Amino acid sequence: MVGLLLPFLPLLLWSVSHRWYFPAIIPTEWSWRAWGYVFGTNSQVLPALGYSLIIALATTLVSIIIGIPAGRAMGLYRFRGQSVVRFLILAPIIVPPLAVAMGIHIVFIRYGLANTLPGVVLVHLIPVTPYVVLIMASVFANYNPEYEAQARSLGAGPGQVFRYIALPAILPGIIVSGLFAFIISWSEYLLTLLIGGGQVITLPLLLFSFANSGDNALTAALSLIFIGPAIIFLVLTSRYLTGRHAAVGGMGRL
């Protein structure tokens, strides 16, 4: 755990430094300026944090709602044209996002989705959904649907079967794919910039502009805020990534 947090020490030092030039090992002058700006009344950081959270959580939720039935179809059944469908699901990862986003932008403008929060969520689904579907498909590949038939026969209705049989079985997969979805959406820059059109400002957008301006203290402070939620999610879900409850095999224990 210490090893995991060690890389963030320089960021922490940068964020509270005022003067830090080579060859000093620690900053020569200290300042709370960066943090003061971040939590200041005119700060753009907190609204951006809010936008980022809302977008990432909404994207995660929608992608899982899509991913469960799609993953079930891909993992559990064999049907004609399955390899074509598999390719189409993977296509958004293969095709450069810029090429897609330009076309989508025009469509979104027509439907009034450009420069809006729902528009950004929709466009984030493009890179996120393939990962969620792939993970859910691998979960369903090891899933025995006979358990559902057994539960039906014992008196469970379709809703009860999902609640008591399917959901507990696929929960590790939902959590892992949710983590992927959250992190991909959380760190998305290009698509947010294009579709958000400067109206929807998320943390990565701020981060890039601060990094561009060369203010190291502010960039470091923002980076820490940016990394925070991802770390929290990772820690919360780590028991599903490794060990006995792992949704994805072959990863061992952290």
Place this chain on the structure above:
Amino acid sequence: MTRVDLQRLTKIYPGGDAPAVHQLSLTIPTGRVTALLGPSGCGKTTALKMVAGLIKPNEGDILFDGESVLGTPPEKREAVMAFQHHLLFPHMSVGENIGFGLKMRGVSRATIRQQVADMLALVRLPGLEARRPHQLSGGQQQRVALARALIVEPKVLLLDEPLSNLDAHLRGEMRELILDVQQRFNLTTIFVTHDQEEAVVLADQIALLFEGQLQQYGPPHVFYDRPLSERVARFFGGVNFIPGHKRGEQIETPLGLFQCQAAPLSDGTVLMTIRPENIRLDSNGADTNVAQGRVNSSVYMGTHARFKILAENGADRPPIMLEVVTPAAGVNRFTVGQTVKLHLPPDKIWLVPVER
């Protein structure tokens, strides 16, 4: 106490060239144990799942006490199926598994706890509520699966290969348990098996299926005494088939002329069959229904002895290999190469049609 009628039940899987179940009509008596028997892939599990409501038939009807249940979903059908690999839910304890059906029906926790305890006692596993399924042995898991099905008091109990995953000594135990609870609740029970011995020891009635089609339906002994075809006879261990020509109560065969009493077929070409245990090698007195033969091989089986005997009737006729089972002592009386007389008692001879 429910009578189950299957009427011209047919199931064709999409992409399958032949129907999995074809025009299956059966009346399954109330409060009895009926076996659906057949080799793997004969459609018996499909038929069972149709009764459970888990597979919709393409044609035909299923009646419980004269009323169609085709429109009833599986959870309301009260025909509970216990699957082949017992399928205990791995994320639930033994108690939660057994109580699952009651929980789905909205029964109160206290009642469930009480009934689960009663059920565990019934299947002779008292006090194991808190265990996880993977902590149980195969035989214990099978009994938990049975308890889980019984607790909802089904009208019809459906079992898929209930004994197949068990060791020989557990089979007997499980068999007794199934018959015990079946009689206690007077349950109409249908089970599926590929093992004719399992069907014989457990069932009151056997329905034999080949390739989705009903071959013969009746109590176990008719499959030994009166099989309807050579395939049915072979499935139940029949090995002796002698081609012949039937005229009245006489059959002319390469081994000579034989008398038979049971004669359900019309005159013409037939196959004469007799079970190995019904041929007698010590035919001192008898002079009819007798064939000549030479012992070809013998195997001592502990409780009995099994011989292969080459029977012939003159050099111009082809010899026929017959198998004979005698009491164990026979192995000392008849040695390989010895000439013997085979007596085929008329009342033990059965005729099946020649298959084209």
